[in-house]
Amino acid sequence: MLRQLLRTLAGLNKHDKSGAILSRADPRNFLNMSFVETISKLDAERRRFTLTNTDTKVKVNYYLQTVFKNDIQRSLDILQLFKAKCNVNRTHTSFPRNVQIYTSCLCTLISHLASNVGGDDNDLAEIRLVIKEVSELPHHMLVSIPELQTNLIQKQLMVALIRHLDLVVKKSKQHTFARSIVYELAKQYSLNPHSFIEYISIEYPDLKEAAHSLWPSLEQHASSNGSPFNIAPFLNKDGSMSFDGLCEFIMSSRFNMSGDKRPMYAIYDSIDETSKSNFLQEYMLHNRERQVIVEQYCGALQRSFSAKQFNSGVTQFNRIHNAWLTRWHELVAKTLSSDSLLSNRVFKKFAFFLKTVPTDRLVSLVLTKMFAFTLVTGQIETITLVRALSSSFKKSIMADKTLKPIYYQLDHYLSEEDAIEFFGALIKVVIDTCKVPQDLMKCSSKHESPLFSSGYGKGTPSSPLHKAGVVILNDDVMRSFQSFKDILFCDSYLLPMLCPPVPWTSPHRGGFLDAEAPLVRSSDLHTTLAYVERAHETGQLSSLYNLLSALGSLAWTINCEMLEVFNEVLKADHGFLKLPPPIHLLRVESIARPARDSYTSEEDYTSAMRSYRKETERRTQEYNDRRGLRITYELMNKVANAFGVNGDIMYLPHNVDFRGRAYPAVSFLSHHNEDLIRSLLMFWEAKPLGSNGYDWIKYQLANLYCKSKLSMQQSINFVKEHKTEILEAASEPLKSSSWWVQGDNPWQCLALCKEIKKIEDSNEPPELFKSRIPIHQDGTCNGLQHYAALGADDDAARSVNLLPTQERNDVYSSVLRIVEGKVANDTLSGDKKLQALATKSQALLSRKLIKQTVMTTVYGVTFFGASRQIEARVDEVTRESSPKEFKELSRMQIASYIASVVLKSITELFAGAKTIQDWLIRNCIRCINSFEAKDLASFEDFDFFSSKRYRPMMWSSLSGFPVVQPYKHDPRKEIVTPLQKITFRQKTKLGHINIRKQINALAPNFIHSLDAIHLQMTCLAAKGADISFAAVHDSFWTHASDVETLSRVIREEFVRLHQSLIIENLREDMKYSNRNAFQLVWVENHCNKDFIQELNALRVQHNLKKCRKKEFWNSCLKYELSNPNDVNALVKHHKPQLWFQTKTSSKIAEQYDEDTKRTREVSVKTHTPILVPVEVLPEPPLGHFDVTLVLKSRYFFS
Template identity: 30%
Template sequence: MDFNSLLQKINIKRQLILEEGCVKSGEISSIEQHEESFKRQDLHFNQDMSDLMKEWQKQILPEVEKLANNSVSNSIVNSKVNEICRDLPPEVMSTLCVFAILKEMSFYKSKYEADEVEDIKEARLATVATRIGQAICAEYTRYRLSLTDLSSLSKMRTGSVQFNRFYNKIYNKESHLMIEPSILSEVEINIGAVLLDIFLEKCTIVLKQKDSNKQFEVAALKRSYETTESGAVGILSFHPSVVKKLAASKNSSSINLHLLPMLCSPKTWTNYENGGYLTTRNSLLRTNKNIEQLNYLKQVCNTDDNKIPVVLSGVNTISQTAWTINKDVLQVVLHLWNSGEEFASIPPANFLELTDPKNPNNLLGLDLNDDSVIQSAKYNKKKELRNMRQKFFSIRCTESYKIELARAFCGEKMFFPHSLDFRGRAYPINVYLNQLGNDLSRGLIQFWDGKPLGKSGLTWLKIHLGNCFGMSKKTFIERVKFSDDNYAEIMKDCEDPLRPNAFWRTAEDEFQALATIIEIGAAMKNPTGIENYVCHVPVHQDGSCNGLQHYAALGGDVDGASKVNLLPYERPQDVYSAVCDIVNRKVKEEYEANKDNEVYSKRYEILKDIITRKVVKQPVMTTVYGVTAYGAKLQVAKQLMKLSVYNNDKSLSLRHGFYIANKIFDSINELFSNAEKIQDWLGLSSKLISKSLVIPKINDLKKKKIDVESVSTLIWTTPLGLPVVHPYRVSSKYTINTSLQSVSFTKKTSISKVDVSKQSNAFAPNYIHSLDASHMLMTAQKCLEKNITFSSVHDSYWSLAADADDVGSILREKFVELHSSDLIAILKEEFKTRYRDNVLRCRFLASSPLADEIRNYRLQLKKKIGHNPSIKDELTLEGFRAHFLKSDDPKEVAKGRSMKTLLSILETYDSEEIKNYMLDPKDKIRSVDYITGYAPIEFPEVPLKGELNLDDVKKSLYFFS
């Protein structure tokens, strides 16, 4: 057995222990017994707080034990609550209750959020109850997967046939006892309210009277009410003594063990819910409790021929990439962190002092104790300091978690299990430390499996170093020269990375630069030669405004393609600079045409030298992701406000921001003319679907309540077969009566009305996201076939330096393969099929023969049903007719053909006649001049493509660089 196989076998056992966590079902008896476990999870409390927590657990335990004897209920929700209370040990429930309350209340009651204890915020009762319920339900799900059986998994190889068969056997055995997604929210809030009620009633804190030193008990947590626009809201607040104890603790937060990196390779994804962590139920798709999305995914996965093999293979590839901590970088980070000084955008340890309004040497440099300072100015500056304090606290906490995790996993082989969002984009399930994090996160990790640099590896390390210093728009030769020119500084940093004015500290991505510098230095000193040095540091190849790359390919835009590096050039092209040049040209042309106008002259005098690449970059970057004119205006204005010429004149910067934003949009449309037409086509198609009416199916006709208006969400299939379901529906409000109070929450279902505006605005960016997700997954699968270590951050592709050339070839090849079909034409055909039973409201000329027939039809229908037919009545008839026409019974088919409906009337006219009788939605005429009706949904013609030759992409050196 080789080393990696042996390590995998050992680490499966360790992973199972890790996933069991500190509240291992059936074995935990008290907080005291697991105090060390809590410390290992970063649940740090001082002795006073720990003692208080132990006392609270003892106080609520007897009442929690009684819950197992609750009477049988006819309610599905209450029955499940009772079942959980019977199955989960009371010690587990009481422990989870205490920790969930502390975690949620600590978030709101952080000493860093207020100047005084009395200023500390309060938490909503419903939120705290929900958090308790979520913790209990998550533990219940883990409990259902027998830990005794799962321990046998350690004897099997993860991902093997035996492993998956055994896991599924246990998983399916208990699946009927899991909590149905449709009632999960209600179960969580109900069980959380029950436990919170017990805590409120039983948990106390002991105080002493000032005069006599006599002890007395008061409630640790009190409930009150606050009046809001939506009515009275339950509020929870800890007794001030508890708050002081919390404030004195090191940390009152926790890291969920199930969101840590894995020590063994994750379970291979074989379907929509079988993969990732070993003992936790994971879903391939992050549905956010959207049952509609999950149902479509189930339908695809449960077919005889699995339609998403490339999707599963791609997710498995990046999930099973092995990582480890970069010890050299960690050592530097620990030194900087322990120094307490500010570094790499991380605030100093004494940020409390620096943001204290009472400190005359605060960060704003304004003595707020000075009576000469205007009160309004004092208030604004105090608020600014308070916001800075909250921001700094958040940053320090987040980075502390990363550093502690890096220390804990140093020397370990680790994995980041991945899942997909609804568009197919891959994200790590574990939090805090992964490749999607900031520069610190990325600098702290490296690939476990290394590879000799070979002939091109060192060159790619130098290119990567140039990228870390912001040279991605330079040629590869220039980036390599940059590294060579700074060779002396690189070697000094290798010897002493903590030296004053270290070279790596001047990089845009400091810690990634440090990791690369250390690797270059080690390679240069390798006794067996540079080519034989085994490198572990990832190098990145990033897309050039990847959204516009996809648009250029979809539209065949030659000009646009040239600016986003789809075409081969000697130098990397920069779309932001190209747009900037066009904007400046348009501004000058407008000025030249209106020189005599004072408004144009004044504006041009200010703008002529300040519209730079930096000003236009963000709107250009976000235009493919649906940025509005208003959003773009704010983005530009934010950059303008940094310029001295505006002298903090917000009003002027906003006016000029709006003007420049419009010019940016015009410039993008000039470069990507076909892309604009595609974006418009996507928006119009989504609006038609969102506004359409649904002809009910026969099963729907049996229901008492039928919804036909605005219930069709936008659904499409990615090129890899993954169904994408838009989640944008209008939430319905529900009220649950719990043991504490009635709790209102919102819920979306497959029959909730769609949010037409969100559906329309989000389609174009989400469709592009689904394409770049497909490109990444296709690349990942190919890398797996070629045994290339691979990872990604959306449109940034990571590999070892020795494999960078191969990965570059693969990603170009897969991009061409993705766009070799007319994707928009395919999308239109899918829409025509998927929404063939949808109709759109329309208006017909009242004087037309078609209108006469419709009036006569409705008159006859009124006589049959006894009232004026509604749109629902008419569509119900359409549903029966459609059912009969599709029947295998000739009698039913004949019956369907004999039925008269609005659509059957339309079928007697040709399409040109119908168009002549139909009014444009924008036409404004009197109501007596038209009648309302509906017609089958028709999608606009697909825009014509340009002359772009996609094969040129394969020759483009800087396509991803």
């Protein structure tokens, strides 16, 4: 957290706002960053911020206790001990770590003073002691403290003085003296008043006026005088906040507009245009205060299980269950409060947290998380539970004004490894302490069973042999607590914002006011951010910041009419559409266990038992899925009501994934959610429909209702034909015969039915009706559209509507026709098995059967993946069929056959796309299997013949965003805790890349990075055209009146994108990234005797140690990687054929020095390895499609 704050401040200082195109050769370009060096720096930073031994941890914890007891003198004395360690062994590897311990402890002391210093003489004296401590730092320590951290220390000292000044009687001698110290320090620190007040505004807003009084000449913006809300009624008795409490706060803190109780958006509509800006200004000031409170608590929502909480009556649970929860809470709290606990070796290291964090709150947090995570399926991986506890614990400290001063140093005092040990120990206390009451247990055991237990469960699909530690909830408790819903809602959430998001200005500043949602989301966040921060420093992210700020500034609100329907169906005992029944009514459908005496043979019985276990597992999984879905819907319903009850304005801050694709940075309730949630959302601003807006509403209804796309005229006719059903659905949506539920997207259909009824009932012409409903325009299999444009492929372009045509082309139907022809031919085959497969498949073929495979082909779906997709569709179609129908040919055999035909048909129709995919993959294999001398400097010994590689695929998107594929094998580390051995992956440790993922993911990631750029360009152009814009990747939304404007913009930006030499730029990135890299290739000994003879003579001159052949070759190759000229000269002179192994595990190699697909078997007996400069394959050939024709294509996006 300190590191994040420092990066934020660094970004403010370093950001180049020019956004000028950066040359690849510029040393600051992220393409010049070494992956190995980047990871090594991250690991060094991690080690710097790690307390490595028990003695140090105990001392630091004692120091923190003295700080928070306000024993400043004792704190300074201990600080001297930390400083003394920095004065010895200055060249030892521990020196940076010792300096950081001292610095973090000093920062915590100053932060504590900045938040809590008083106004008497003694307080000023303590501040002066700390100022003296800072001023007397020895030079060797000062130069080891990052400049930004030094600046932070200085700023917080200034804050402490200003807080003291704010409490002192104005114009008193003490006030005058303290004021003079402020000015003296400001001069000494060369403080910029503007940036300092900006810092105060973000970190200490309560002191903004006091700071302005010191520099009255600076312009002062309007600010609030503290929170106008009384938050106490919504908090738990221990000061924490529950999910219900937070939702209640949002509902109860309505902006008061002269007592008007209408939805806020209705009030806004009724105000004249000249008054709207004043209304919004006041409303947003009010909402910003609400947002501050929401963000303060949303990261650590929890229930309180203390007796005080339950005795207050704030509970939805029955009395007996409350008694058990209270008893468990008391037992754990008593154990943690015991003085003897700190004699335990583990807990002694975390004494500060046990002594300073209120015990009731800590116990409630642990119990809340343990119940919330295990009540869903009965158990949870320990590492998942521990990480959730750590995250919520740290965020709860941020919400606690007393403890907040430690927040930015918290990752230092409680690192990931420390948190695993600490919370593992706390979970063990709960397991040892809490027992299940006899009256709850179904079995008649005389012994009490533990409430929770621990063990080791099955590994993940990606690591089946790895047994993960798990925490398990008692079965009887799980059954009894099924309806304990509110605890399931207690987690860390990011809710939609009540005020506009902060404009993005750095990778760590933007979006939420204070909640942590970085610019980029990635499975390897630290590494991705390292590259993103470099791009930020050079101004290459300016357009991305503009995009995310524009997307986040769009105001939304809840459709209250749809919310009423959602609330109603949630009460239904039988569920509704995809909404499962209430949790207490859900059951695992039982199945009779096979009886042994019903089977004549052991083989038949074993087979029956296998089927029984498989079906039981399937039904249990189905129950868990439905239960999880119900919980999610109830969560979203609560949030929707919190924002909808007052018709509040909502904003959705956005961030991007590692490919640059934009997503709302909220946990739920966004337009990226499914049909029901989308139906709840509408734009805050209402716009008159204009001349064609009503037609577009009809178009949207028709196309959301029907499975196939209709033209505009067909849509208008559809609405006309179904007018009665539409109006009936709007008036009585829950009638048993309701028409809307048959739609493909029923909930959005219902929202449009209601909108049409309002238009029809309106007293004004449709063109004057003000509508908020978003209208979508979707691409036709957008990934294939990008491929068709990249390859200038006429046939493919026609199939995906890039060419202007009278009728819309359906790519799925086009593929289906080819598939049907191939299958029909196979029914005539002489191969009996093939004939049988084709005959059986013919009856199953449909557009729906192949649609998913066609859609995902562009994203690199494998044959296995395609087979699984089609098998799922076959299962749906044949669910009621007799098992005998599939006795000779299984569903999987049929699905595999259909998948192979579908993939061949797609290749036939989209030959250009397949050519580009192959080109991407072949170049990726070359790039990631290359070697660069500076990367190998970190390794004493390196095996060129192993599968370990350290160069991920990376490129720069056209906006300047760095796309670095994050797939690598993170080293595992095992930590022994009192609970069990817990294994976790170390993200900042150097691990070799995952070659399979790097290759398989390149094509889809490249296309995703293109659709991200198209979205970005379209959004910014829409902003320039002053129209609303929202998007779900390749589905673009706006008001009905602005559809045609957006339609033009979408086409113009697509054309502009594909006139940008995309493939050429990518190839140049690959060439530049590998300009100093070399490829391991093989030369055949027999055909190149002169070359091999001279090479061996040259290698003798290296004077390398004689050893076994591969070891000797490794030594030679490492030497030649740093000294490549002699070998390169030999290759140029003799021009031997070079063979490249695309897989290290395979003996088959392809010809390297020519763009052919000739292959040959290589071995150490017949070939010799050498390193040659990486050769990037030439660009694939292009067709003749003219991309500007997209401008005239009616059905390109529709």
